[in-house]
Amino acid sequence: MNFDIPAMSCGHCVGVITETVKQLDPHASVSADLAAKTVSIQTAEERQVIAQALTEAGYPTH
Numbered sequence: 482m483n484f485d486i487p488a489m490s491c492g493h494c495v496g497v498i499t500e501t502v503k504q505l506d507p508h509a510s511v512s513a514d515l516a517a518k519t520v521s522i523q524t525a526e527e528r529q530v531i532a533q534a535l536t537e538a539g540y541p542t543h
């Protein structure tokens with residue numbers, strides 16, 4: 482699944498986003514494109530669950 486995350490601006494943000502996803506699904510893989518502010522996530526979790534957790538972590542998704 483792919484998300485636009487406008488608030489993602491540096492490597493620290495990518496780290497927080499990756500940690501947030503991995504807390505929900507330790508087997509998830511997260512690949513971020515900082516320039517495009519997009520994230521591609523491979524996970525068995527529901528899109529809505531991931532989106533909510535990222536929003537709560539300070540990174541609202543679109």
Ligand SMILES: [Cu+2]
Nearest residue numbers: 490491493494
């Ligand atoms: Cu940052």
